Amino acid sequence: MSERILAIDGLCAALSPRGRSADGAALLRAVSLAVAVGEVHGLVGMSGAGKSLITKAILGILPAGIELTGGSIRFAGNELIGCPEARYRQLLGREIALIPQDPLTALNPSRRIEAQMTDVMRLHLSLTRRAARARALALLRDVRIREPEAVLRRYPHELSGGMRQRVLIAIGFACEPRLIIADEPTTSLDVTVQKEILRLIRDLQRRQNTTLLFVTHDLGVVAKICQRVSVLHAGMILEHGATADIMAAPRHPFTRALFAATPRYDAPAEALAPVPAAVLSEIAGAAQRFDAARRG
Amino acid sequence: MTRIESGRDLIRAEAIHVALPDRGRRRLFGRTPQVDILRGVDFRIGRGETVGIVGESGSGKTTLGRVLLRLLQPSAGRLYFDGQEITAADQETLRPLRPRMQMIFQNPLSSLNPRHTIGEIVGAPIRAATARAALRDRVATALRRAELGPAYAGRYPHQLSGGERQRVGIARAIVGEPSFILADEIVSGLDVSTQAQILTLLRSLQRDMGLALALIAHDLSVVRVLCDRVVVLWQGRIVEQGTCAQVFAAPRHAYTRRLIAAIPLPEIDDGWFDRPEIDADIDAEA
Numbered sequence: 001m002s003e004r005i006l007a008i009d010g011l012c013a014a015l016s017p018r019g020r021s022a023d024g025a026a027l028l029r030a031v032s033l034a035v036a037v038g039e040v041h042g043l044v045g046m047s048g049a050g051k052s053l054i055t056k057a058i059l060g061i062l063p064a065g066i067e068l069t070g071g072s073i074r075f076a077g078n079e080l081i082g083c084p085e086a087r088y089r090q091l092l093g094r095e096i097a098l099i100p101q102d103p104l105t106a107l108n109p110s111r112r113i114e115a116q117m118t119d120v121m122r123l124h125l126s127l128t129r130r131a132a133r134a135r136a137l138a139l140l141r142d143v144r145i146r147e148p149e150a151v152l153r154r155y156p157h158e159l160s161g162g163m164r165q166r167v168l169i170a171i172g173f174a175c176e177p178r179l180i181i182a183d184e185p186t187t188s189l190d191v192t193v194q195k196e197i198l199r200l201i202r203d204l205q206r207r208q209n210t211t212l213l214f215v216t217h218d219l220g221v222v223a224k225i226c227q228r229v230s231v232l233h234a235g236m237i238l239e240h241g242a243t244a245d246i247m248a249a250p251r252h253p254f255t256r257a258l259f260a261a262t263p264r265y266d267a268p269a270e271a272l273a274p275v276p277a278a279v280l281s282e283i284a285g286a287a288q289r290f291d292a293a294r295r296g
Numbered sequence: 297m298t299r300i301e302s303g304r305d306l307i308r309a310e311a312i313h314v315a316l317p318d319r320g321r322r323r324l325f326g327r328t329p330q331v332d333i334l335r336g337v338d339f340r341i342g343r344g345e346t347v348g349i350v351g352e353s354g355s356g357k358t359t360l361g362r363v364l365l366r367l368l369q370p371s372a373g374r375l376y377f378d379g380q381e382i383t384a385a386d387q388e389t390l391r392p393l394r395p396r397m398q399m400i401f402q403n404p405l406s407s408l409n410p411r412h413t414i415g416e417i418v419g420a421p422i423r424a425a426t427a428r429a430a431l432r433d434r435v436a437t438a439l440r441r442a443e444l445g446p447a448y449a450g451r452y453p454h455q456l457s458g459g460e461r462q463r464v465g466i467a468r469a470i471v472g473e474p475s476f477i478l479a480d481e482i483v484s485g486l487d488v489s490t491q492a493q494i495l496t497l498l499r500s501l502q503r504d505m506g507l508a509l510a511l512i513a514h515d516l517s518v519v520r521v522l523c524d525r526v527v528v529l530w531q532g533r534i535v536e537q538g539t540c541a542q543v544f545a546a547p548r549h550a551y552t553r554r555l556i557a558a559i560p561l562p563e564i565d566d567g568w569f570d571r572p573e574i575d576a577d578i579d580a581e582a
Contacts, residue, residue, distance in 0.1 A: 046487040047458070160353075188484070190352045190514045191558040198560075199569050217487040220560030224568050244564050261492035262562050263517040265544045269499070272521050274492040 004074075005179055005211045006058070008033040011071035012294075013053055013062070013235070027053055027066065028235040029290045035228075037178075040205060040212040042226035042243065044219065044258070046275075050235040051215045055181050057081075058213075059098060060088045076178065094124040097177040099201070101184040103164035107156040114152035117171055124175045139170035143200050162193040166200065173204045180205070183215045198225050219262055223247055231255050234287045253279045305376070306476055306508045307364055309339040312373035314359050314532075333359045334370070335532040343475065344506040348519030348540065350555065351529035357512045360529065361478045364510060365397050366390055378475070395421055395472035400465045402481040408453040408464060414439075415449030418467045434471055442467035443497060459490035463497070470501060477502075480512040495521045516555060520544060528552045 013028035028050050035041045045051050056062050058073055060080065073080040075096065092098075100106040107116060117139070118132035127135065133152070140148035143166040156164055165185060172180050182201065186194040202225055205212050214226055222229050222243060230240040231252065239252040250256045257275040264271070318331040334356045341347050341364075351357045362368040366375060366382050375383045377393055398421065401407035408417055419426075419435045426434065436446050442463040453461060462482060469477050479498065483491040499522055502509050513519050519526050520540050527537040528551065536549040547553045557571050 046489050191516075191560075192352055192554065195558040195560070195569075202569065218560070219488070219562035223562050223564055224560045247562065247564050258488060259562060261488045263492070263495065263515075263521045264561060265516040265520045265540075265556065265559060266561070267520070269521045272492055272495060274496060275489040 003037050004034050005037045005076055006033070006035040006213065007072075007074045008054070008058075009072050009074070011054070011057065011073060012069045013050075013057065013066055014069050016065050016067045026069075026235060026287070026291050026294075028057075028068075029287060030071065031232070031235065031237055032071075033230055033237065033240075035179075035211055035213060037211055038209045039228060040202075040214055040226045042222040042229035043213060043215045043232060044217065044222055044229055045232035046217055049232045051232055052183065053235075054232075055098075055183055055213070055215060058181060059092065059096065060085075090124075093120040093177070094175045095177050096179045096181070097172040097175070099168055099172040099180060099182040099185045101187055103161060103168050104156060106168060107164060109156055111155075112152065113154050113156070113159075113167055117152070117167070117174065120171060121174050135174070136170070139174055140167070142173075142204060143167075143170045144196075162189060162197065165189065165193075165197055169197070169200055169204065173208060173210070176208050177210065179211045179213065181213045181215065184217070186221065187216075187218075194221075201225070219247075219258055231258070234283050236283070236287065236290070238283070254283060305340045306343050306345075306378055307339070307341045308374075308376040309337065309360075309364060309370075310374045312337045312339070312360070312363055312370045312375070314356075314363060314368065315371045316359075333532055334363070336373075337529075337532070337534055339364070339527065339534070341476070341508045341510055343508055344502075345525065346502060346509045346511065346523040348516075348523035348526040349510060349512045349529060350514065350516055350519055350526060352514060352555075354531075355529040356532040357529050358480060361399075361480055361510065361512050364476075365399060365478055395425075396474050397476045398469035398472065398474040398478070400462075400469050400477060400479040400482050402484065408461060410453055412452075413449065414444075414451050414453070414456075414464050417453070417464060418449070418471055421468060422472045435467075438467040438471040441470060441501060457490075458486055459493060462486065462490075462494050466494075466498065466501070470505065470507075473505070474507065476508045476510070478510045478512070481514070482511075483518060484513075484515070491518075498522060514555075516544065516559060528555070 009032050011028050011031040014026045031054060043051050043054065057068060058080065068081055114133065114136060117136040121127050121132040121135055136152060137148045140151055145151050145163065145166055186197050189197060198221065216222060226243050228241065229243050229246055231238045231254065233254055239246065239255050246255060250259060257279050260273045261275055312334050313336060314334040315330040315332050317328040321329045337360060339360065349357045349360060359368065363370050363375065366385065369384060374381060377397065382390065415435050418438050419431050422434060423431060435449060439446060439448055444460065444463050444467065483494050486494065495518065501507065509522065511519060511522050523540055526540050526543050527534050528549065530551045536543060536547065536552045543552060544556065547556055
């Protein structure tokens with residue numbers, strides 16, 4: 001296998017045990033995930049599966065009350081768990097960047113786009129104000145914004161959802177990071193805008209040879225942009241492999257159920273079915289056995 | 297109020313125009329310029345029929361929905377509900393019709409009052425006209441039909457998951473035994489499995505209760521699950537309509553083809569990104 005930029009190995013997370021109560025509920029159960037340089041890797045699961053917990057663990061921003069109870073997260077060979085905050089400040093934005101889900105809450109409503117775009121470049125690339133502005137304009141052109149000068153003067157609320165998402169993509173790619181985590185970046189967009197946004201991400205990713213961890217619940221998006229995919233439920237990776245293989249022949253019953261739950265305009269409506277309770281309880285049983293083995 | 301021969305149409309909208317003030321061009325003095333949102337839309341839905349209204353943001357689909365419920369009075373055109381013209385009807389005329397036409401909203405959290413219990417929220421549409429004991433029964437029935445247990449009646453919106461909140465929205469919409477429901481982007485924030493649950497629930501309720509359902513969506517795959525017919529809106533006009541099977545298998549208008557081409561189906565398709573966008577053709581056909 002080619003060089004791994006991100007290697008998560010046996011990652012476990014749980015609610016922090018409070019007071020005298022024995023142990024907190026497990027949230028991640030020995031999650032392993034290897035992503036090669038230049039790969040677009042899909043992380044697929046329903047809400048509550050643990051997708052955003054994994055991304056927060058990578059970014060070192062786990063919420064209070066949740067702690068990692070085992071495993072490792074190696075970025076370019078270096079352990080991220082327990083790495084000092086000063087090191088994280090060097091990494092985030094520069095080597096690891098995030099394209100968030102909700103562009104409105106991710107942007108500061110009281111600052112112009114220019115300030116929000118140039119902050120990260122002035123900090124990490126030591127650019128002057130003028131040089132950072134020039135780079136911001138170039139980036140906005142890269143994400144096909146027609147009047148970049150005007151957009152730099154705007155506040156977030158003055159832009160459409162699609163435009164805000166373009167700005168956030170530009171910010172994500174600004175310092176040519178080695179790893180970008182894209183957290184459901186197209187979930188709230190129209191299908192036509194979604195396609196343009198996916199195309200932009202793919203083009204920039206190819207040009208910079210960025211590694212992308214693409215978090216989504218949409219197997220359709222995975223099929224179009226990811227080379228490899230990991231399917232997550234109940235904090236466990238149930239299946240992983242090349243996207244083409246999983247699209248052609250999903251092995252895990254949960255993955256097969258996800259396909260059956262995805263509506264298709266070209267298929268009769270009767271084909272649609274939610275994930276069966278039997279599949280979910282089977283996974284819940286496996287989770288319980290995992291937790292018991294860890295306690296035992 | 298004139299009565300007309302309604303045939304089998306539950307709602308009929310003829311040549312609907314809507315113009316609203318253009319907030320982007322607000323002036324300090326004088327009238328704000330108007331912008332046309334709907335430009336002559338004809339729409340009908342029969343009893344028990346399911347129709348998808350699709351288009352992108354700005355196509356006018358939400359505005360059309362607001363007109364169909366007469367939440368918004370059209371600038372021109374005529375609107376009939378069950379044979380009765382309601383184009384310019386006042387609140388008093390509309391009040392007895394309200395329980396028969398209901399809506400399920402896009403964002404279940406912001407459309408539910410956080411201070412009210414689920415029981416109060418679900419019962420609200422029929423509270424004024426229903427005795428207290430009967431109200432409790434009808435709320436319980438609506439919750440059960442939406443596949444929520446009776447215990448939910450005492451809970452608050454923030455205690456529920458996104459899928460449960462959407463079920464509350466459905467229970468509230470069906471509690472008054474309506475004949476028409478408008479559902480506006482009801483599954484766009486939900487993950488696929490929850491989405492499939494809500495869609496199959498709504499499909500079986502629609503069939504059991506004989507509801508006429510208009511589903512507003514930008515995702516044509518969602519429309520296919522619930523609707524017999526689809527109308528495609530673009531820039532305030534209907535550019536194509538027909539049965540879902542027809543339109544999705546052989547779209548005639550360039551805009552419909554563009555919407556379909558943008559849907560990422562869960563299958564490998566190497567040419568998907570390279571398939572040309574065809575805006576020029578759309579303008580040519582418009």
